Amino acid sequence: MPSTPPSRPVDRPLPTSSRLILGCMGMGSDWNGGAVTESHIAQAHAALEAALEIGITLFDHADIYKRGTAEQCFGELLRRQASLRDSILLQSKCGIRFADDSGPARYDLSGAYIVSAAEASLRRLGVEHLDILLLHRPDPLMEPHEIAEAFSRLRSAGKVRFFGVSNMQAGQMRWLQQALDAPLVANQLEMSLAKLDWLDHDSSFNDAQNATALPWADTLQYCQQQGIQLQAWSPLAQGAFSGAKSDSASPAQQATAKLVLSMAEQYAVSAESIVLAWLLRHPAGIQAVIGSTNPDRIRACAAATTIQMSREDWYRLYLSARGQALP
Template identity: 40%
Template sequence: MRTMELGKSGLEVPVVSIGCMRINSLDKPSAEEYVKTALDLGANFFDHADIYGGGSCEEIFSEAINMNPTIREKMILQSKCGIRNGMFDFSKEHILDSVDGILKRLKTEYLDILLLHRPDTLVEPDEVAEAFNQLESSGKVRHFGVSNQKPMQIELLKKSIRQPIVANQLQLSITNANMISQGFNVNMENEASIDRDGSILDYCRLHDITIQPWSPFQYGFFEGVFLGNDKFPELNERINEVADKYGVSNTTIAVAWILRHPAKMQPVIGTMNLERLKDCCNAADLHMTREEWYSIYRAAGNILP
């Protein structure tokens, strides 16, 4: 699979990330086949979080692949922490405890990347810096990032931490494209012009932070997928036309639409279906035209001034 550098990390990663939030829906043989298929496709970047399945997803993953040093070196592991018991917690103690739990469940000695999940308004940047320094010096975490954060929240962290923020995981799909839409509708008096994220897309591009879009097939907030959905007839018609042109599935086109953006994003794919997994990975080799990208954007009801 085509690769790219993750932020300024120097780490070469596949352009598609495999999200493991639903891996606990598979039995062990199916989970093993799933991970093996992903590796065979060159998709060796696996995204976890300590809250997925209450931690069971990380355990199932490590058990399914019979984690050992040999197979560990074949993959890139990312996990997230900071959500617990109905609140957010970026305290030094919680970050350190969370990473120890993640490593134990994944049966590994280190994470390639740790992301801070959902912003904590009670964050003390100096505490985060102490936690990051301890994790880095101990070899438990090699690179650091955030999830669902806007520019000033990242700047606040950067006031204290010395490690580069290499990734920011954000919701983005063809139908959830506000971070793109507000950039088109500058100085306009319409809904699309509202800047809800502090121009996070431009900020990440300026600072070489890789955006990792989550829920690339969802509309709304986990309201359902737009592919094949009667609520989006024009969008599906256009996606299917482009898919037919390239001889691929509509799933491939939905992922390729994100990959076409010059921000060099790394979408997080959450499907546990092997055929859809292959379709997602096929998007790495498809480069749609500017005309096709804009036509799909407009077909979703997105506004151009």
Template identity: 45%
Template sequence: MRLAYGCMGLDDVDRADEAVRTAYEVGIRLFDHADIYGGGTAEIVFGQVLARHPGLRDEIEIQTKCGIVLGGAEGGNAYDLSRAHLLASVEGSLERLGTDRIDRLLLHRPDPLARPAEIADAFDVLTAARKVGAFGVSNMAAPQLAHLRSAVRQPLDVNQLELSLHHRDLIEAGVLVNHADAAAYAPVTGTLEYCTDHAVTVQAYGALAQGRFTGRPRGPEDESTATLVRRYAAELGATPEAVVVAWVLKHPAEIVAVVGTTEPHRIRACADAEQVAEAMTREQWWSLWTAARGKPVP
């Protein structure tokens, strides 16, 4: 299944239990965390859910991220991918989750002060101790990922990036080459292609676009897209949520969509997104893109 459940909003064990069980029931097996979600609360609550369901841990994949230090700079946050921080972050996540291993660790943001050799050493330590099974990155463009891959000895098999019908930069970058607007997308140009060519799975966070096209519009500009989403949902025999997620999954990069809602009915509403993506026509896909852009592709 090309859906993952994003655990950022988990803050109460009973609600989390229902959300996790719902995600599991619809076929989701990948649960995505970060050490900063809820200041660590999301991992703690998830650990409490695991404790309620003996055996569940061995049936799912737990992924977490590290590297963002909230309040790590005067007046703001900082990023830290030093060896010491990586090792300490993993220990903290293991304790909060109540598990002895993390299936995949992602580096949450690029750290300008990072030394790739230090990261490689930390990965070796975590691998040898069997505390982390696999590694990846988040929010990295192709050159940053390539630079890191040249230093570490383990495959980096995931790049988690924001991508949705609302946040379309990764796809926009691919069609605006040699256009006046190309400079705005230059940092991510070629990232989808690089990941596809190097067997790096793109995980799309924010795939539901925060509900702006499925009942929670943020402004008048969202209404026309929401209307088209409802129309295509009726045509495809699907939910609006499945249509929005399907727009991401339709891309040939075999993207995995991270669904972060804590509402069980909306989790269920996404369950058929892969099938909807297969049924969605090119015309529907392009029409949704055009509506969300607010103007035609040049």
């Protein structure tokens, strides 16, 4: 008897999603993997509703988030509202392993582990397929052809529609892509006003200021050229420029936080929206992964996609956060 086909064809083009993504790392119980309670589910539901309210359709997970309970918690939301699955995109990541009886904390992009991790995510989420599966971190022992075989198995079985990476630079993506029979669709990287090396690599090329940005090489350009969607994790920098208090904030961060508040008044939006609008202003078409489960903070990001930030304001924020003039 033939097996039941997947609920959606895996070769269907990936739909365009919002420039904002909800990162689900804060959902679930705790990092010890405690039991998921009704309180955790209610918190996740409030975050989900706030995200849907501002037009977010892509939800980002990873198998390690809260020891799998983030996916488990979201899966319970889908079980209670089954029709929701058809109107959203689900993305998860694999490749980071905690220390266990088999070994130390490590990265694992072996083919067998990719397949088993993806299948475990599907069980926790209670769905038949992931729209996107990302490799969470580069594994020094990864072998492209072994990864390609794992991708092919998952795609042929209708368990994953598209594949991407996270925290990889251009050379690693080129090396991996040459073995794949389908293009990588996304690369998730840390980018924000507090993490500027992705910009400094280009603006300070051939200058001593650029020393710490060398690993970026042509990563942004490669992703744009190949149609790989850039996703920024921690784009709000844990609230460093939108109200969070920190005794360790540098003079540049303090000055930038004041500038953000001033621009928020100027544009009549929230500070969160200004911080994200600065990121979205970049021509690479970056998507911002909002990592909060606070409904008010999620809603505060709504205007980020509508702000027409001027070139001059963009540079004011960049230079302020940078803390020094351009070369």
